[in-house]
Amino acid sequence: MKIIFSILQRVLVREFYRANAGLFFLVIGIGAGFMRSYEHIALAEFFTASPMLMLVPILVWTIYTFNVMKFNRDILKRKENEFIFYITLLPPSQKWIGLFTTLFYQLLPAILYGVFLMAFAVKNNFMDTLLMIILSLLLLLFIGALALSHALHNPNQEKRIGVFTKFLNVSITKPYPLFFPEWIAKREPLMLFGTKIFGSLILLGITQLYKTDVYDLRLLGLGIAIAFPVQVVLVWEIHRFDNFHFPLNRNLPIPFTLHLLYFLCTLLILTIPELGMIIKNFPIEFNSWDLISSILFALSIPVFFYGLLYTKDRDQEKLMPLVFIFSIGWILLILFKVPLWAIASMNLITGLACLKKFYYSFEYFSRPES
């Protein structure tokens, strides 16, 4: 039984949290960064005060559960996970314990917040909302486990292609810079939109501060030094797509400049919301050179990490501490009045040098093949 738990944890639970890291960044950022403890308490008391208001968190939990269900379905479609269908051969009791435990861990954020709300419902003697919380979480857990069981018992369902997708496939030939954006939007949409919302909100908040007081360009620089390192989860995925999911890429005679151009085009497509936020809300007191150096600094961060990823195979757990350390470094440099263009230049030179030097020698930790 232990091995079943271990497999389900690795394939479904750990992968789910890794895939949605951007979303959790966003939630933690808002929860711990923007809201204070008394605001959390006030919100919890507000939700639990009436069954009608309680529907708001229940709706959020339901959307979250549907996302978990979609994720589980998608992950079971991957060829490398076909072995997991053997779980259906287990005795029913063992199978269901495994599935419920998996769903429990996947729904843990909702369950923990539910427990937090339950404490206030009990404290204020709101028994109807307490019952709603318990029933809704149990129901979502049950639906999630049922959906997972259904997916396990019905493998290889025929893939339906929508009319619009069919039309696009016939009408256009996708250029390479669009490969990754479509791949990530289909494979991990919540992570994509989570990182976009988080980055855009940070930049929106920072640029709004300029309307209330006088600050120099460093404040925007600090905002970029927070918003763009978050994009590194996407850069890590681009790197993985280029070298792992589409490995034939490494056999293609693509010159360095063209490879870089493809990456920059992909990056520009992915960072349209953040760059748009900088351009649209750029403080009027600064000149166009300040705008250019801000955008250069913003783009230099993903370029730097893209190059760094070629120096050594790093998973996200190993990469994130580096992202944190470098972000602190950039923040310090900005505070010590190092111009943004200078930091951007350092990042670009380092990133491009790493990319050039290590591109062909890079290798994932691989097992010997047949």
Next chain:
Amino acid sequence: MLTIDNFSKAYSGTKVISIDSLILTSGIYWIKGENGSGKTTFFKSLAGLHPCEGKIQFDDGIDLHNNPIPFRKRVNYSEAEPQYPGFLTSKDLIRFIGKTKGADQKQQDFFIEQFNMSSYFEKPCETYSSGMLKKLSLAIAFLGSPKLIILDEPLITLDVQARNVLLQIMENYIQQHEVTFLLSSHQALESTDLKVNETFVIENKTLVKG
């Protein structure tokens, strides 16, 4: 002609395969070896998918390590069990890879027709059977002007018609373009009309004549 000298490939310090010296001229070379012997690793290293040690050079001096772009223009590779991002169509892949390999649209369309791919050319790969994926992979392996084509298990999952087309194209490429084919197959190639130049077996992590 391709010369391989002091080739070695290791994973985390553990040697997988090494070859002291090997010269491949135009024709077919059959690499045999049991599962896990290092055939695919050898192929992927030659195709530039995995880094490796040693000198791998064409007779005009184009070298894997010193001339990575021209080398990759001459070396094409078809995987044993090809997988592509599911949302991409054969059209997306053949047009993109064809462009990088220097294949004009006429050549691309020729292979689409030869491998009978027209009916699913504009459908995403996630809807393909393993045989359809194999045909796509083989069509990609002939794009451009390759001098070395590496085919890992080229005959598995292919229907009889596609198998005959493949063998015919290989024959033409050897006759007309002096291409070197390096292939692995657990199926007996003697049953085909292919004239194999030489057979090698991977034994004790190196290549010996079979």
